[in-house]
Amino acid sequence: MIIMKAEATKEEIAQVVHEIKKFGLRADVSKGESRTVIGLVGDERKIPFSHFETLPGVKEVIRIETPYKLINREYTKFLENGDGTMEVTIGDVKIGGKEPVFIAGPCAVESREQLFRIAGEAKKAGAHILRGGVFKPRSSVHSFQGLGSAGDDEAREALTWMREAGREFGMPTITEVRGEAQVDLVAEYVDIIQIGARNMYDQDLLCKAAQTGKPIVYKRHFGAGIEEFLSFAEYIAAEGNKNIILCERGILPIGKGKTYTRYTLDLSAVPVIQKETYLPVIVDPSHATGRRDLIMSMSCAAIAAGASGLMIETHYNPKESLVDSQQMITPDELKVVIDTCKSIHKHLAPGVKSKAKVA
């Protein structure tokens, strides 16, 4: 990480970038109001740091020891206006800002009518962003894979509904990509790209999604430690895309015998990640628990732990849902969850609430 002087010129910045490239690395340039920070992408051992300290316009060269450098909280600290956190802005919605954000919608888009009805009801319940799966990652090839898997036309049709529903109800939209071939298509229609837990380690997909420039909701794999999660998130940042929203959605349950939830929600991951990076962290209680009757308590707990938002699966008639019907809540239930979460958020100590804008 190379911190430029406040008075560094464009040419001086360009020279540093040029030198970095000469050593076979890439440069990541972040401009604050009065200062610029340049991160390195690639094997730092190749770099003679002392050389860079002598370049004109360079104030300081700092090594970040964690494998996640570009998303490390240290990184923004040197931007004069930085408090070490960042908002991701999508239209009117700010994730990581002063208020928690609620993402809701069906697990899978099943029809135009289904989607519009849920979108309208979720909006009324207080949701800010509309989710809906078009390409569904499934653990069995014999299960329904989402409308998107039926063919290109079907995918475009379902994505069009997403776009239209988003516009109709004034909600930015999010859908998941499962493979590289879907990235450009999805980026054409929705506002936020989701990369699911099962694709967390899929570095080629991360790069391709990052290159669209769209904000990315990036979910932690259920077998991934936090260091590994952040190290892979770095692949997105290394493409120059820092509009990353990290999402905790449950880790593998421990122990013998019956498991009462699909996964085990790891809520201490929320404050831990907030202390390690400047990125906002949200929580998905639906996939974590897999149980409608636990959504309320785990939503409250997530907000109380400091999460910047929640992603909750919603359906007017959960039993009808083709996928994950056991974890859907109704829009009426969603409203109670959102209202309770907001009221909890108000009573949190300042240090727990997600912090204000950075850059």
Place this chain on the structure above:
Amino acid sequence: MIIMKAEATKEEIAQVVHEIKKFGLRADVSKGESRTVIGLVGDERKIPFSHFETLPGVKEVIRIETPYKLINREYTKFLENGDGTMEVTIGDVKIGGKEPVFIAGPCAVESREQLFRIAGEAKKAGAHILRGGVFKPRSSVHSFQGLGSAGDDEAREALTWMREAGREFGMPTITEVRGEAQVDLVAEYVDIIQIGARNMYDQDLLCKAAQTGKPIVYKRHFGAGIEEFLSFAEYIAAEGNKNIILCERGILPIGKGKTYTRYTLDLSAVPVIQKETYLPVIVDPSHATGRRDLIMSMSCAAIAAGASGLMIETHYNPKESLVDSQQMITPDELKVVIDTCKSIHKHLAPGVKSKAKVA
């Protein structure tokens, strides 16, 4: 589980118990205001249920399929006044009642002065119960094992301080037993016996502690599934002691790389266990996280998840503590945690709050 008629006589109850013993099992008798339920302890397969249905005074015979039967929520449902939950009462303090309960104190009792100072300050901060370790389970034989391990006299002296500090500040006391040989001694001095995570599977210790009749705070092992935790809690109940407070204190972290917390707090265990049993559930964020800077957020999250109380390690000067100094908070910090938790608790939806009295 044998449900007696409301009008069943003492003799009829005694006969059922007698018959159960004839088959080599033990009987667990629970009396509600107007009805009695009798649970079986032992291998039910030996029992001809149809025979019991014909005994005088018997209303119904029901099989509970889970390995935890006596602490199963089903068990209290048939007591007419039961809402399926139970309070554990220790003096003026009710765990599992309308208000969350806070247990605080040092990890290890180190001196009379240290204990009294912390007890007084914790009380002022809002704590209800005083904790303090005399026999410390440690993962290394080369570490400080608590004053109790120095000898009988030292153990008695430290336990006397606990009793005196409890009386001085009007707080019930709790300390841990680590082996069977300590049970009677500890029971003589403190109000609540703690069985720690590492002893969770130690069934002979569970039975011995249960036989004292004292309330027991029973901690989940970090490698134990919920079913296993409850199955072992059943050993306590089977001794006729249902004053059990279950405590979640973290499971093994998942994944490769650095672990940012000592354990991973499993907060969905709180509502899950509440749905499975009538016992109150508390949370220990200190051992779960091992980090002072996470106590606030995880305490809030635990209360928001519905926990009936918290157990928090406190020290006026954390750095001085001989054990676990990194996870202690000061009494001033404790006060903020307690106040914030109470305010969150007030705003929870009714279904999340711990329920009212059973029996």
Place this chain on the structure above:
Amino acid sequence: MIIMKAEATKEEIAQVVHEIKKFGLRADVSKGESRTVIGLVGDERKIPFSHFETLPGVKEVIRIETPYKLINREYTKFLENGDGTMEVTIGDVKIGGKEPVFIAGPCAVESREQLFRIAGEAKKAGAHILRGGVFKPRSSVHSFQGLGSAGDDEAREALTWMREAGREFGMPTITEVRGEAQVDLVAEYVDIIQIGARNMYDQDLLCKAAQTGKPIVYKRHFGAGIEEFLSFAEYIAAEGNKNIILCERGILPIGKGKTYTRYTLDLSAVPVIQKETYLPVIVDPSHATGRRDLIMSMSCAAIAAGASGLMIETHYNPKESLVDSQQMITPDELKVVIDTCKSIHKHLAPGVKSKAKVA
């Protein structure tokens, strides 16, 4: 699974396939010497099984309850010559046959010279197949990602070396694909495609690799249960490609404290998978342990557990290796490992050795 009569005609088979498609599913046709079995790909609940039983040429309709159906051992049982196992044949090499197969080579291809030297020495040590990474999945974007990541030309050059080294020393070759964009390129140059542990869940990549028709070495993710591993392997089979070699390479270590190996080799997975499917199972002790000094003992253990082969990283000078230098063994050490393993294999009880040819 639809079992056709021995005398069923081509037309009758075609009709069954046609009917399956009418219900929106795909058909997987396996021909034995005198009988044909047709598997279904998709949601079986849509299928009226009783209808299929009445079609001409159909002998029996059987439901397989596991989520892996096409690779289930049940599936081959009905092919008259089936003993429930299958060999995968690549040139002269048979994986899953009477003798264990050894795959060796460098972790990453670094130069033509490095590859040729290792290939020659591995061949002399007794290895049958040459491995070499061109696209390396890495947990940090700041680490060396393999020559393939430097650009298309570099990728083609490294792959050409693989092809040439394979021909020079008479060894089929294997390399890993990390993303969909690499599949066609890799398939052009090497004999076997590897899908690594981190991509195990990447169903779109699985399908694309399967469509090349090449044999696939498919590695279990370190957080995946066996059922999940086999359910995802089914994605490959569902594309009509059953030349699948399953590879165990370690699961997440358990417990607190220092981890002495990179992962924990799960050797009971070998016989378990052999009992569940007809596919051959191999073991990668290099990535599982990450320790040169454990390769010998874990290789012996894997063969003794019944593995059909081993994949071992080899380098003439481990310290020079750009990737995974701590787990490389020298060709001399490889020779001792191979010889010992062969001698152990000879003394195994018949039931433990991998079984003979199926189809």
Place this chain on the structure above:
Amino acid sequence: MIIMKAEATKEEIAQVVHEIKKFGLRADVSKGESRTVIGLVGDERKIPFSHFETLPGVKEVIRIETPYKLINREYTKFLENGDGTMEVTIGDVKIGGKEPVFIAGPCAVESREQLFRIAGEAKKAGAHILRGGVFKPRSSVHSFQGLGSAGDDEAREALTWMREAGREFGMPTITEVRGEAQVDLVAEYVDIIQIGARNMYDQDLLCKAAQTGKPIVYKRHFGAGIEEFLSFAEYIAAEGNKNIILCERGILPIGKGKTYTRYTLDLSAVPVIQKETYLPVIVDPSHATGRRDLIMSMSCAAIAAGASGLMIETHYNPKESLVDSQQMITPDELKVVIDTCKSIHKHLAPGVKSKAKVA
């Protein structure tokens, strides 16, 4: 660890011990043929190492950084005859010597007749040591807890059968203790005390069992890392009892979905532990897999990994067994397992075989 000079006198050794005690620690004295090594038990930070270096007779003072010091391989290295391994000798049987040792018998002792029949048949099959459970740790209070739990007389009777069967067939005997109250009783009747996986963390039980001076088979808990396992084994050594046989019996399975084995046998633990300590390591494939049909392959794998022995549950009629009937093998099967294992052991490379005598 204090290494005495070869010519150090008794008095000089006594003085070192005396000085250690003055600092509040205990001393562990190991005598080799011509040299003595003194280990410290307790918090080393209290010790001024430089002071000890100046005491007469002291050659060198070395700090061992691992939490297991007295069982660390470093510890024996300084005994002139040490190759860093140790045999545990029980009568004619040596565990950790040149040949693998086989421990067999029923899971639970059920009757004199059952025990004698199994003992005789196991002996004929090649087993060296007789196992049989009298006090059974069970995860449900409603399950059969072993004859020992029926009362003192029943316990003594079952233990008498063990002693008699051992004498009758010339086999040392082993049984498990589950609580402190059983230790003295069990030590009176059997040759080896077993501490089961669920009691691994029960430090008070470890100390009490160690104090009997009997050899101890100590099983790893299914949630314990290797460092933790060895750290707790140190509690036994710290009582002056180094006749410890470590036993791997499976860790928690990973991943979602069906588990095909009770636990996951961690065979790389065998060579890892052998490199860390001088203690012999054995494997229990019965409890690890819970499946009769996997005993053969996992026994072979364990021996190939370098295990010094196996503990296998045996019953002439597995279905009759009151406990663990699914994992028992018959004496005939046991004979094939033992013979195959011996033949594999002969073909292992010297480095994999368990090493020769130390002290």
